[in-house]
Amino acid sequence: MSLETSRTGVGTSSREDTRPPAGRPRPPRLAAWLRDAAAQAIPAVIGLALGFAAWEAWIEIKDVKPYLVPAPSSVVDRLYQDPWFFTLEGLKTLEGALLGFLLGAAVAILLASLMSQARFLERSIFPLAILIKVTPIVAIAPLLTIWFGFGLMPKVFIAALIVFFPIMVNALIGFRSVNPNSLALLESLSASRFEVFWRLRLPSSLPYLFAAFRFSVPLSVIGAVVAEWFSGDRGLGSVIYIANYNLDMQTAFAGVFMLAILGVALFLLTAEAERRVLFWHESNWAD
Amino acid sequence: MSNDAHIVIEGVDMVYEGGERPLRALTGIDITVGRGEFVSIIGPSGCGKTTLLRVVGGLQEPTAGRVLIDGRPPRQAQRDKQIGFVFQDPSLLPWRSVIENVRLPLQVNRRESSGSKDPEGLIDLVGLREFGRYYPHQLSGGMQQRVALARSFVTSPSVLLMDEPFGALDEITRSAMRFELMRVWRSDVAPDCTVVFVTHSIAEAVLLSDRVIVMSTQPGCVAATLDIDLPRPRGEATEETQQFVDYTRRLRGLLREHALV
Numbered sequence: 077m078s079l080e081t082s083r084t085g086v087g088t089s090s091r092e093d094t095r096p097p098a099g100r101p102r103p104p105r106l107a108a109w110l111r112d113a114a115a116q117a118i119p120a121v122i123g124l125a126l127g128f129a130a131w132e133a134w135i136e137i138k139d140v141k142p143y144l145v146p147a148p149s150s151v152v153d154r155l156y157q158d159p160w161f162f163t164l165e166g167l168k169t170l171e172g173a174l175l176g177f178l179l180g181a182a183v184a185i186l187l188a189s190l191m192s193q194a195r196f197l198e199r200s201i202f203p204l205a206i207l208i209k210v211t212p213i214v215a216i217a218p219l220l221t222i223w224f225g226f227g228l229m230p231k232v233f234i235a236a237l238i239v240f241f242p243i244m245v246n247a248l249i250g251f252r253s254v255n256p257n258s259l260a261l262l263e264s265l266s267a268s269r270f271e272v273f274w275r276l277r278l279p280s281s282l283p284y285l286f287a288a289f290r291f292s293v294p295l296s297v298i299g300a301v302v303a304e305w306f307s308g309d310r311g312l313g314s315v316i317y318i319a320n321y322n323l324d325m326q327t328a329f330a331g332v333f334m335l336a337i338l339g340v341a342l343f344l345l346t347a348e349a350e351r352r353v354l355f356w357h358e359s360n361w362a363d
Numbered sequence: 364m365s366n367d368a369h370i371v372i373e374g375v376d377m378v379y380e381g382g383e384r385p386l387r388a389l390t391g392i393d394i395t396v397g398r399g400e401f402v403s404i405i406g407p408s409g410c411g412k413t414t415l416l417r418v419v420g421g422l423q424e425p426t427a428g429r430v431l432i433d434g435r436p437p438r439q440a441q442r443d444k445q446i447g448f449v450f451q452d453p454s455l456l457p458w459r460s461v462i463e464n465v466r467l468p469l470q471v472n473r474r475e476s477s478g479s480k481d482p483e484g485l486i487d488l489v490g491l492r493e494f495g496r497y498y499p500h501q502l503s504g505g506m507q508q509r510v511a512l513a514r515s516f517v518t519s520p521s522v523l524l525m526d527e528p529f530g531a532l533d534e535i536t537r538s539a540m541r542f543e544l545m546r547v548w549r550s551d552v553a554p555d556c557t558v559v560f561v562t563h564s565i566a567e568a569v570l571l572s573d574r575v576i577v578m579s580t581q582p583g584c585v586a587a588t589l590d591i592d593l594p595r596p597r598g599e600a601t602e603e604t605q606q607f608v609d610y611t612r613r614l615r616g617l618l619r620e621h622a623l624v
Binding site: 098099100255257258260261262263264265266267268271275276279282355356357358 | 422438442447454458460468494498501518
């Protein structure tokens with residue numbers, strides 16, 4: 077009797093064990109997450125530290141003047157003196173970049189969805205998109221300041237312009253990259269065009285969209301900085317511009333450091349969002 | 364099985380323009396399938412089996428001729444969700460769990476189909492009761508095809524079109540899936556469901572069908588027909604009977620005679 081029970085017990089548990097857990101993958105436990113993060117961060121930190129050490133040593137040995145290139149330690153000092161100043165200016169830049177990204181992505185996805193419906197629309201919209209793409213943003217930035225004045229609007233607009241094209245192209249490829257049998261299945265059920273788009277084309281495009289987001293999110297920061305350069309309102313772009321003008325290299329480089337931190341943070345956030353949304357896609361399967 | 368005609372295929376031609384010269388994929392196809400009948404179509408690659416299935420399902424318009432399902436064009440049957448499709452790949456939506464995949468046909472095209480089935484019950488019927496919350500990538504190929512089978516029955520279709528549904532599976536899983544299909548088809552989930560089944564396998568065609576249609580190629584046309592008069596329900600024992608062996612031999616002979624190029 078007891079033998080029987082134990083055997084069943086063993087049988088059931090081993091069967092359970094061979095199965096993967098059902099449903100969406102749960103976020104890993106904190107300890108495991110920290111271990112993974114450390115494993116990825118430590119080599120990066122070592123690489124950065126070596127780079128900064130070489131930079132610092134070069135300044136020391138060659139006695140480079142601080143108004144040409146500042147030592148990294150003096151840049152960090154500058155950040156320490158005024159942490160809130162740099163944070164607030166960073167948030168100003170971030171505001172313009174993110175709003176611009178959202179605007180650019182929304183327009184890009186909307187136009188791509190229209191183009192995916194008819195070749196005629198593609199032929200009429202695509203040339204316009206290419207025109208926007210080939211126009212140098214730097215050339216029209218001063219114009220935008222004249223049109224929209226100083227402040228948030230030119231930033232949002234330039235960031236939107238810069239992210240628009242890559243997102244639109246990827247969205248269009250994504251909307252077209254559907255499993256033909258899944259499409260046939262929906263057609264055999266008399267699904268409307270909208271249903272095919274909503275239930276098949278849009279989810280199928282997500283891997284392509286996230287690939288575009290990965291590099292267009294940092295691009296939107298570049299767009300915002302370029303705008304600040306010209307419309308000298310606030311934000312890290314104008315901080316760097318003014319510091320350059322005054323040969324205040326510590327402040328200029330402190331601004332650049334902040335931008336780098338901002339870019340890395342945004343990139344990591346996008347990657348994490350991708351991991352969660354695309355849990356079903358082969359790019360996210362554990363090997 | 365009653366004798367009234369459920370699917371009528373009349374003089375269907377299919378010509379693809381646009382190449383160097385027009386390609387005749389199908390020519391003069393006349394087939395009538397009775398209600399609740401299981402018909403297999405067998406033939407070499409490129410004989411237009413898949414094209415014929417797509418025409419019957421209303422996914423493609425024939426160049427000439429017509430298809431009627433219950434006296435109406437296939438598009439109308441589509442609208443009433445009377446057509447179920449199973450393809451060689453399971454073509455599940457990877458972002459939907461098993462239960463959400465089975466529910467998909469009920470969600471699109473809001474028109475009520477008469478007698479839609481409970482997705483939970485269907486998953487249970489194909490032996491995946493505990494896997495409703497799993498995602499396709501967490502399942503084996505055979506399990507995924509079971510989900511596709513459950514999905515095809517959820518609207519309670521009167522016509523089930525299957526395009527080499529077990530062709531990508533290993534031999535052991537294939538064999539199990541054949542009996543699985545017959546079990547579901549004969550259950551009260553699909554009363555009087557007519558099946559058109561495209562296959563490459565002689566044994567599969569004989570085991571499953573009431574009638575096997577042999578197609579020959581270039582252009583695709585009906586070369587021969589073989590009625591399979593084996594008693595149902597058919598099981599593993601059926602495959603060992605002399606009758607079964609005789610049928611496979613005759614079908615192989617027909618294929619050799621008509622369909623080998």
